[in-house]
Amino acid sequence: MKLIKFLAMMICAVSFAQSGVIKGRILDKQSELPLMGASVELLGSEIPKGVITDFDGYFTLTDVPIGRKAIRVSYLGYETSTIPDIEVSTGKDVDITVALTESIGSLDEIVLTSSTNKIRSLNKFSAVSARQFGIKEVGRYAGGRSDVARLAS
Secondary structure (H helix, E strand, O other), X not given: OHHHHHHHHHHHHHHHOOEEEEEEEEEEOOOOOEOOOOEEEEEOOOOOEEEEOOOOOEEEEEEXXXXXXXXXXXXXXXXXXXXXXXXXXXXXXXXXXXXXXXXXXXXOOOOOOOOOOOOOOOOOOOOOOOOOOOXXXXXXXXXXXXXXXXXXX
């Protein structure tokens, strides 16, 4: 009877221990600095698993089923990288280092607008003189001679 209980416990322990660990570091390819906040996702798993890198770019994926696995690493402003054929086994952590390259993109258009009023002061506590002036106003006044300090005095 004790032998049957022992064998049942061993079978349960072996069936629950069928997982491994993938750990590593995510770096910038050019500067080799760690990327904090990069997302690491396990692909091809029934249950989606993923982690975010820490301040030094390190991550640890736990409870990964054994076998050949693939991970996808993504970070804002960088090209997404997929690492296939990572051999995960029990009893040994898989340690990898991934270097991401910056993605180069172009913007369509940038529009800058200003809504400040130069006549009214931005500082509501200024009592006497707090008028703003720009480079165009400095060039218009004869006494300023394109010098902001002279114009302010």
